[in-house]
Amino acid sequence: MSTQTNQLPIPPHFHPETVGEVWRVPYQQRASEAEAWAKQHHISPAALDKTRICLLLIDVQNTFCIPGFELFVGGKSGTGAVDDNRRICEFIYHNLGRITKIIPTLDTHTTMQIFHPIFWVNNAGEHPTPAATNITPADIEKGIWQVNPDIANSITNANYELLTKHAYHYVKQLSQDGKYPLTVWPYHSMLGGIGHALVSAVEEAIFFHCVARQSQTQFEIKGNHPLTENYSVLRPEVLQGFDNSPLAHKNTSLIQQLLEFDVVVIAGQAKSHCVAWTIDDLLTEINQIDAGLAKKIYLLEDCTSPVVVPGVVDYTEAADAAFARFAAAGMQIIKSSLLQM
Template identity: 70%
Template sequence: MIAKKQLPIPEYFEAKKVCEVWRVPYQERAFQAKSWAKKHKIPPAASDTNRICLLIIDAQNTFCLPDFELFVGGRSGSGAVDDNLRLCEFIYRNLDRITTIAPTMDTHTAMQIFHPIFWINDAGEHPQPAATLITLEDVQQGIWKVNPAVADSISGGNFLALEKHALHYVQKLSDDGKFPLTIWPYHSMLGGIGHALVSAVEEAIFFHSIARNSQALFEIKGGNPLTENYSVLRPEVLDGPEGISIAQKNAELIDKLLGFDAVIIAGQAKSHCVAWTIDDLLTEILARDVKLAKKVYLLEDCTSPVVVPGVVDFTEAADAAFLRFAEAGMNVVQSTQLEL
């Protein structure tokens, strides 16, 4: 990549508001974006000869704001907030070089396999979120069972089929060497405030869209009630107990991403949805051409791992994953040092 002078940050941007929820004044920002493009001679993205995609994974309130359900604080305690401040500044400073921004959005409803309501024990209790891992042995021994009451909503009332799927699901996770099924708090709920992008990030994406005449490529993931979906590129389990497909990998997005000259990745959480997505992208790259890994850039200072003090710390696992990605040819960089 050729180093170029970076743009200034628009005066309206307030760093202190990155941790707040507010309404983006779209019409005002649209006017400012057009004026900004004219002032700084920013061309439409369609004229880019070096096409760059910024993939922003799950920069949603549910993960990025301290008062929400699954705030990714990292070891610092303010991880996602700090990450989004740097991410917004990166977007503004490189507005004229980023061709397309692709935000992913974790999207859930109440009755999904990783939410408490899906499971029940003999006492009629649901598993505690964020503190319960449901293993194959748990299901085989009946420690945790499918809640019969959810069958009507998820499987058309066929409880036996749902029960069979649940056993198959945890078996598949075990066979594939993946993490046991984690029961998460209700989060990224479709229609809720937690589902929305962080306001400051949304504002930066909108400003980019208008300034560069470039439609943001929103990708929705996680709505299938029968599987987890950490990675935006594929769900955790693709088939049911009879071998019938229940989900597919996101082949269209994979092709789009690998069609760019460079793909820059940021978002939350480094240890989960970010790592899973990069891992799936690397799998596709290795199957096509290992040299493609060189076009991927990971903004390490714009992502944080899941850390719950005194409970769990995924920092080392996340760092190990990024080291593996770097060894495969991907570029692990700081947002302030990447020269586009």
């Protein structure tokens, strides 16, 4: 890997000014153009790649990446995710002939999940304010927040006691494991909704790659379990319930698949949460096998931004500290414009 010298040009259909907008991808037109583009630039099918390169894109969805949507990741600049996705698109097009497979993750939620407002109530029956409320074990012990009894019918077949036991165990486990406390988030990445969809410009680039390289895009769903968060695509925040029974499972097949690539490039949102947690879990798996494998992981530092809500929270330092730790472990931190594969 070295400084980029022989990039492919960017196809004429890409308009960087539309990256922050939602629109329909003209699939059939782009498919025809992708096949013609591959022929014109002598781009071979991905099956012939001698060096197998995976691009793992974390949650490049409207809910995180389009201004005005539920959890737009603005970063320090206020336009973070939009700028990141413009560079992601350019990276895909410039390296179309080198990227073997693209794996986008899709944060996927329904209404009644442990991190959504409807799950919790106070003594007045009011739900917590999203993005401004963290729930700790002490909050539950003091009765500040309790599980909404009206949702037990939908989640635990009307067993409210079971649901409350799990919720307390879950919040306590997060604290014991050194995780972020349970944050009540706005409803976001709702399955079937427009926020769940990939950013249009990125979806178009991924689709173009799929056709040009004859390489099926591999979508990875995460976050759809009602009783646990899933910042990382590789594992949920908590694996066991209060009775030590399995609550959810690691994505062992994806872990194995990623480690079999020669190079894994990672980008997406948000640097402080789902990106950092995914990389951290990947590093844990690497260290259990061979710490030297970390050197084949490349993090595109200009294609990810931290969660920053002015006047409320700023995770920039936490995100930078995580990336510094990943670099110290041997992972490569690099700008997308400088990566030669």
